Amino acid sequence: MKRTILKSERFLKAIFGASLFVILCIGGFAYQHIQKLVMSFEMVEHTYEVNVELEQILSYLKDAETGQRGYLITKDTLYLQPYYASRENANNSFARLKELTIDDKEQQNNLKNLSFLIGENLSIFDKSLKYADKNGTNTAGFYALLKNGKQTMDNIRAAISKMISHQNELLQIRKKKSNESLTNTPLVIYSVLIITLVLLLLTYAKINKDLKILKEKNIQLEIFKESTNQSEIVSKHGNWTYYINENRFEYSDNLYRLLGEQPQSFPSTIESFMEFVHPEDLENLQKQVDKMIKEENLPFIYYRIVQKNGNIRHFKAYGKIIVSNDDQKRLLGITSDITEEVENYRLLEERNLELERNNKELSSFNHVASHDLQEPLRKIQTFISRLDDKEADNLSEKGTLYLKRIKTAASRMRLLIDDLLQFSRTNKSxxxxxxxxxxxxxxxxxxxxxxxxxxxxxxxxxxxxxxxxxxxxxxxxxxxxxxxxxxxxxxxxxxxxxxxxxxxxxxxxxxxxxxxxxxxxxxxxxxxxxxxxxxxxxxxxxxxxxxxxxxxxxxxxxxxxxxxxxxxxxxxxxxxxxxxxxxxxxxxxxxxxx
CATH class of the missing domain: 3.30.565.10 (Histidine kinase-like ATPase, C-terminal domain)
Structure with a gap:
C-alpha cells in the first residue's frame, strides 16, 4: 500500500510543486542579491562622480587664474574668455555637486564652506583685474591681492582635498559592500557571464556569415513568410495594416478567407470590410473604427460578421501603433475568428449550470432521502423494541441472536443516516x-x-x-x-x-x-x-x-x-x-x- 501511494499521481504532483517552490525561492534570493549588487555599484559610481566634479571645480578655478594672469601680462582680452568660461563651468559643477551630495549632511556643510571660499576667490580675481587696470601690477596693493588670492586658493585646495578624502572614505565603505555583494552572488554572475559569452559567440557567428549564408537566410525568410500565412490559416486569424499617413488599409490573404472570400478579391478598404459586418454590430464597430483613426489606437473589440453563405462568425480585433525611423505611422492589427471559443464558452456555461443543478438535486436527494429513511427506521426500531420487551422469552436461541443483530444493524443505520445528514449540511454556500x-x-x-x-x-x-x-x-x-x-x-x-x-x-x-x-x-x-x-x-x-x-x-x-x-x-x-x-x-x- 505504501509503495502504491508513493507512486501515485498525487505524490508526483506534490514533489513537482515542492521542487518548483524551492526554485522560486532560490530565484528570489538571487534577485535580491543582484539588486544589492546593482545598488552598491551605483553608490561607488556616485562617489566617483562627486570626486570628478570636485577635481573639475579646482581645474576650472586654475583655468580662471591662468586666464587672469594671461590678461595681466598681455592686456589681451582674449585671455578673459577662458576666465569667464571657467567661472561659469565652476558654478555648474558646484550645482551638480550640491545635487549629488544632497543626502550627505557633512558634504553639504563642506559645500557651504567651499562656496564661500570660491566666492571670495572670484571676488579677489575681480578686484585684482580692476586694481591692475587702474593702478598697475607693480604696486604693494596688487601684491597684497595676489597674496590673498593665493591664500584663498590654498584654502580651496584644502577644502576640496577634505571633501575628496571624505568621498574616498565612503568609496572604501561602498567598495567593501560591493565586494560583499559580489561574493554573495557568484552563481548569478557566473550564469550571466556564461549566457553573455554564448550570446557573443552567436552574434559573432552571425556577423561572420558570408553571402551564401545571407542568401540562405533570405530563402528561410520566404519559408517563414509562407509558414506565417499557413499559421494564420491554422489559427484562424488575419493581419491588417492601416497606413496612417496615407490613410489606406492592407489586408492579409487569410483575412479575406475569414470573411469567406478569395484572397484579394475586393479592395482592402474599410467600406468593403463593413459590408460583411453583422447589422446589429455595424454601428458600434463604425464608432470604434472612427475612434481608432482619430486616436491612432485600437483596443480589443468584439463583433460579428455575416459571410455570403449566411454563416455568422465571431471576430476579435486588436491594433497597435508602430512608428518607423522616417516617422511613418502604421497601425498593425490582428483579427481572429473566435467563433469556436464563443461556442465553447456558451457550452461550458450550459454545462456549469447543468452541473450546478445536478449538485443541488444531489444535495436535495441526499437530504430528503436521509430524512425519509428515518421514518421507516424509527418504525423498525419501535417494533424491534416491542419484540424485545414482549416476545424475547418466546424466541429460540437463534431467534434471540438474530434479534440482537437486527438491533445492531438498525443502530448502525441510524448512525449512518445522521452522519449523511451532517455531511450534507457541510456546505459553504x-x-x-x-x-x-x-x-x-x-x-x-x-x-x-x-x-x-x-x-x-x-x-x-x-x-x-x-x-x-x-x-x-x-x-x-x-x-x-x-x-x-x-x-x-x-x-x-x-x-x-x-x-x-x-x-x-x-x-x-x-x-x-x-x-x-x-x-x-x-x-x-x-x-x-x-x-x-x-x-x-x-x-x-x-x-x-x-x-x-x-x-x-x-x-x-x-x-x-x-x-x-x-x-x-x-x-x-x-x-x-x-x-x-x-x-x-x-x-x-x-x-x-x-
Missing part, C-alpha cells in the same frame, strides 16, 4: 463567514461530548485561541469530530488525553501547504494518546466511508473525518494527519488568517 470566538466554540463542542468525556475520564487541555473568521456551526462540528475521533480510538486501559495547541504560521514556512492562497494561517494541532494508525493511511482516513478498523471493533461510519476535510476545504484551509500505531495521532488544521 449555505453559511456565512463571520468573526467567531473560537474558545466558546471549543467549549460548546466539549459540552456536546460531555457524556463520553466523563465516561472515559478524558483530559482535554487547550491553548487560548484567538478570534477567527469562520463558519461558526462548521467550526464547532470540526472540533466535535476531531475530539470525538480521539475519544473513540482511545486505548481501553488508558484514560485519553487530548492537547489542543494554537500558533500563527507563515505559508512560506510550511512546505506542505501546496499553492496557498493566503500569506498566513491559524494552525490548530490536536494530539492524543490513542491507538494511532500507520502513516501510510494518513490520506485514506479522510476519504468518505473509509475505515481502518472492523465495525465490530470500533463503531462508526467512516464519515466523521470526511466531514472535517470538507469543512476545512470550505474555509480554503488544509488538514493533515500523522500517526504511529499504538502511540497516538496528531491532526494539524490550517485555517486562513484574515
Amino acid at each position: 449555505e453559511e456565512v463567514l463571520e468573526a467567531t470566538n473560537m474558545n466558546l466554540i471549543l467549549e460548546n463542542a466539549k459540552q456536546e461530548l460531555a457524556e463520553t468525556i466523563l465516561d472515559k475520564k478524558a483530559k482535554i487541555t487547550s491553548d487560548a485561541i484567538p478570534v477567527m473568521t469562520v463558519i461558526p456551526f462548521q467550526a464547532q462540528q470540526l472540533f466535535i469530530n476531531l475530539i470525538g475521533n480521539s475519544l473513540k480510538y482511545s486505548k481501553k486501559e488508558l484514560a485519553p488525553t487530548i492537547n489542543i495547541s494554537y500558533c500563527k504560521v507563515a505559508a512560506d514556512d510550511v512546505p506542505k501547504l501546496k499553492k496557498p492562497k493566503y500569506s498566513n494561517y491559524h494552525k490548530l494541532t490536536f494530539v492524543d494518546n490513542g491507538i494511532g494508525f500507520n502513516q501510510e493511511f494518513a490520506e485514506k482516513i479522510f476519504v468518505l466511508f473509509s475505515r481502518l478498523h472492523n465495525k465490530n471493533e470500533y463503531s462508526g461510519t467512516g464519515i466523521g473525518l470526511s466531514i472535517c476535510k470538507k469543512i476545512v476545504d470550505n474555509h480554503q484551509g488544509y488538514i493533515f494527519a500523522k500517526g504511529k500505531l499504538n502511540k497516538g495521532a496528531i491532526f494539524e488544521v490550517f485555517l486562513p488568517f484574515k
Whole structure:
C-alpha cells in the first residue's frame, strides 16, 4: 500500500510543486542579491562622480587664474574668455555637486564652506583685474591681492582635498559592500557571464556569415513568410495594416478567407470590410473604427460578421501603433475568428449550470432521502423494541441472536443516516463567514461530548485561541469530530488525553501547504494518546466511508473525518494527519488568517 501511494499521481504532483517552490525561492534570493549588487555599484559610481566634479571645480578655478594672469601680462582680452568660461563651468559643477551630495549632511556643510571660499576667490580675481587696470601690477596693493588670492586658493585646495578624502572614505565603505555583494552572488554572475559569452559567440557567428549564408537566410525568410500565412490559416486569424499617413488599409490573404472570400478579391478598404459586418454590430464597430483613426489606437473589440453563405462568425480585433525611423505611422492589427471559443464558452456555461443543478438535486436527494429513511427506521426500531420487551422469552436461541443483530444493524443505520445528514449540511454556500470566538466554540463542542468525556475520564487541555473568521456551526462540528475521533480510538486501559495547541504560521514556512492562497494561517494541532494508525493511511482516513478498523471493533461510519476535510476545504484551509500505531495521532488544521 505504501509503495502504491508513493507512486501515485498525487505524490508526483506534490514533489513537482515542492521542487518548483524551492526554485522560486532560490530565484528570489538571487534577485535580491543582484539588486544589492546593482545598488552598491551605483553608490561607488556616485562617489566617483562627486570626486570628478570636485577635481573639475579646482581645474576650472586654475583655468580662471591662468586666464587672469594671461590678461595681466598681455592686456589681451582674449585671455578673459577662458576666465569667464571657467567661472561659469565652476558654478555648474558646484550645482551638480550640491545635487549629488544632497543626502550627505557633512558634504553639504563642506559645500557651504567651499562656496564661500570660491566666492571670495572670484571676488579677489575681480578686484585684482580692476586694481591692475587702474593702478598697475607693480604696486604693494596688487601684491597684497595676489597674496590673498593665493591664500584663498590654498584654502580651496584644502577644502576640496577634505571633501575628496571624505568621498574616498565612503568609496572604501561602498567598495567593501560591493565586494560583499559580489561574493554573495557568484552563481548569478557566473550564469550571466556564461549566457553573455554564448550570446557573443552567436552574434559573432552571425556577423561572420558570408553571402551564401545571407542568401540562405533570405530563402528561410520566404519559408517563414509562407509558414506565417499557413499559421494564420491554422489559427484562424488575419493581419491588417492601416497606413496612417496615407490613410489606406492592407489586408492579409487569410483575412479575406475569414470573411469567406478569395484572397484579394475586393479592395482592402474599410467600406468593403463593413459590408460583411453583422447589422446589429455595424454601428458600434463604425464608432470604434472612427475612434481608432482619430486616436491612432485600437483596443480589443468584439463583433460579428455575416459571410455570403449566411454563416455568422465571431471576430476579435486588436491594433497597435508602430512608428518607423522616417516617422511613418502604421497601425498593425490582428483579427481572429473566435467563433469556436464563443461556442465553447456558451457550452461550458450550459454545462456549469447543468452541473450546478445536478449538485443541488444531489444535495436535495441526499437530504430528503436521509430524512425519509428515518421514518421507516424509527418504525423498525419501535417494533424491534416491542419484540424485545414482549416476545424475547418466546424466541429460540437463534431467534434471540438474530434479534440482537437486527438491533445492531438498525443502530448502525441510524448512525449512518445522521452522519449523511451532517455531511450534507457541510456546505459553504449555505453559511456565512463571520468573526467567531473560537474558545466558546471549543467549549460548546466539549459540552456536546460531555457524556463520553466523563465516561472515559478524558483530559482535554487547550491553548487560548484567538478570534477567527469562520463558519461558526462548521467550526464547532470540526472540533466535535476531531475530539470525538480521539475519544473513540482511545486505548481501553488508558484514560485519553487530548492537547489542543494554537500558533500563527507563515505559508512560506510550511512546505506542505501546496499553492496557498493566503500569506498566513491559524494552525490548530490536536494530539492524543490513542491507538494511532500507520502513516501510510494518513490520506485514506479522510476519504468518505473509509475505515481502518472492523465495525465490530470500533463503531462508526467512516464519515466523521470526511466531514472535517470538507469543512476545512470550505474555509480554503488544509488538514493533515500523522500517526504511529499504538502511540497516538496528531491532526494539524490550517485555517486562513484574515
